[in-house]
Amino acid sequence: VPEKWPGLSNTADKIILRDLTGTVIDSLAYNDEWDIVPGVSLEKRLPEDPGEQKQFWSQSQDVSGSTPGADNSIMPRLYDLKPDSMVVGRYDGNIETEVNIVCWFSNRGQNSCNSAKISVQENRQTIAIKNIGEIAPGGQDSVTINIGTFESGIHRLQVFIDWNEDMNPGNDTLSTEIRTAYPRDALLLSEFMANPREVITESGSNSEYIEIYNPLEEIQLEGWMICDENTGTPVEIQEQKTVSSGGHFIFAADSSVFHFARVKSSGTVVLKKFPSLNNTADAIYLKDPTGQTIDSLIYDSQWAVPQYLSLERVYFSNPNTISNWRYSTDLSGGTPGYKNSVAIDDDADKKQGIETSPNPFSPNGDGADDEVAIIFKLPFPSARVTVQIYDLMGRLIYEPAKNTTTSSEGAVYWDGSSKHGNRARIGIYVVRCSATDAASDKTVGYITTVVLAR
Incomplete structure (x- = not known):
């Protein structure tokens, strides 16, 4: 450490390197156009690059902000192939439609790449591979990869370079997301509380809530949306929760919904921006991760929404008309999280x-x-x-x-x-x-x- 360190200006200065005879070995002059950032060093791309030219210097990309005593973080590796960007082609979200991904990549290394592969994975399982031909240092190219089809839901994909000689694995991967639609009525509106109590009781809450029912196999709820008549502002579920086959799930305005005895945290999500339900007339829309409406209902003054009581669906096989929704007969005012009090079971043996x-x-x-x-x-x-x-x-x-x-x-x-x-x-x-x-x-x-x- 020099006894008298030559303090460097934060905006403009000159650095000169001399040998023991005082001969100038290297030098550079920088100014406020060099994008100097506090706590981040400037690194030279290659040792042989001209030191006085700005285009050969860049901010350190190391997580610590600098690389003193080590190879510069911006220095090209001998072998380094990098996916630069990708785009998912037009996709209608249909489970029968294939997906194509266009990926642009470049050779950031000092040597040519004779052959490599681009792989697509989901949950660490390879679902597609595309070969890459020869690409010179500094060269760019693109490939189109056809994948799919996909089941309903959200699919998180990783596109990465598969090349044994690559020396920079930190820049080998890009991520994207595919959302595939669910069939109509995959989940069904089951119950809603629009006019709750003003105070919390032992057996009830003062929270509005919407309950859904799953007639199919287990469904992942992340990405599903709920909204009222103001359909331009749906609320998306961020939590990774599921609703089991034949199970109920609750979207609640606040945590007082847990005052209902049978409400469980595993089957409930409290939404910060719950779509407040009007007491006289409103609509409820349940949308899948693609934004497609899966179930909905519209209620008005004829429904006579009661205070302290939820409205429950009678038959899941019938439409959401006023005749298929009744006031809850449960003593607590609703049945969030379990079978509706007014539900009539389908009975295959029942006579016509x-x-x-x-x-x-x-x-x-x-x-x-x-x-x-x-x-x-x-x-x-x-x-x-x-x-x-x-x-x-x-x-x-x-x-x-x-x-x-x-x-x-x-x-x-x-x-x-x-x-x-x-x-x-x-x-x-x-x-x-x-x-x-x-x-x-x-x-x-x-x-x-x-x-x-x-």
């Missing part, structure tokens, strides 16, 4: 026809048995259903459903309303269900009775 539950029912506003579910099973995969309520005199009292689109199973509800007044009278009523096949126009009809009590 209609049944009512509960029977009798008592629409007196006490919260118990205030409406009757008219449950039907049809001989058609899809149909238009009309349900009518008659008194014993044969007068039409109410029509809970008219030409409603449904699958082979479904339910409609009657709360005792009458087209002749506010409420129907106590007594026995005839329930008539007619269904028309959406494909053939074939029609079937079923009749049963229900008792209205007080």
Whole structure:
């Protein structure tokens, strides 16, 4: 260490190297155009390069900011092939579509590369290889690699140089991401709480939430999006969580959702920018990692969103209409994370026809048995259903459903309303269900009775 170090200016100065006789061996003059950065040294590309010319000097690329006593970090290796950039060709996200990647690379070494390979890997498994021909020092070239197809989800790919002589492995790899769409209804909206309590209770929370259900195999949720009517601002799930086959998963506005007894952290994500749900009218959109809408619903004032109660889906096989969503009957006000309280199980052994539950029912506003579910099973995969309520005199009292689109199973509800007044009278009523096949126009009809009590 020299006793009198010649302090170097941060903006402009001159460095002169002399031998023992005082003869100038090398020198350079730098100024504020040399991109001097605090804590980072300037390194010469090669020892034989002219030292006084700026183009042969660059900032150190070493993680420490300098390489005193070692080879300069910017010095070309004898053999060094580098992928410079890549781009994924036009890809529609379809599971049946192949992907092509264009990769540009250059020879950063001092010697030629006679032959090498570019490999593409996913999860450390090689999925494609492309040979590279001879490339001279300083030369550039590109290759197109065809890969795929890909299953639904996010696929993280690494493109790297495979050359045994390469002496700089730190610059051999580039990464990219492929997002492939999921089929419609791969995940389904199952429940939502739009108007929660204002205070937290032992069995409930004051958090809005949206619950989804998985009818397929296990699905990775990273990259999925949820949004309300403002579809321009979807919230993307960043956590690497999964929803199992037949399982439920919750998107919550805050952590008070864990006051529900059965809510587990493994099946829940609290979103910092949860799409606040309006109490009267709004929409919910569930989007896959490609941005494609997988399930959605629109609710308005006719849904009469209640306070303290969630709305739950009755049949996953039926569309998101008002007749397929009911108020939760659970004492805590909702069933986030587990089976809906109003869900009606699909039963392959159930006979075709209609049944009512509960029977009798008592629409007196006490919260118990205030409406009757008219449950039907049809001989058609899809149909238009009309349900009518008659008194014993044969007068039409109410029509809970008219030409409603449904699958082979479904339910409609009657709360005792009458087209002749506010409420129907106590007594026995005839329930008539007619269904028309959406494909053939074939029609079937079923009749049963229900008792209205007080």
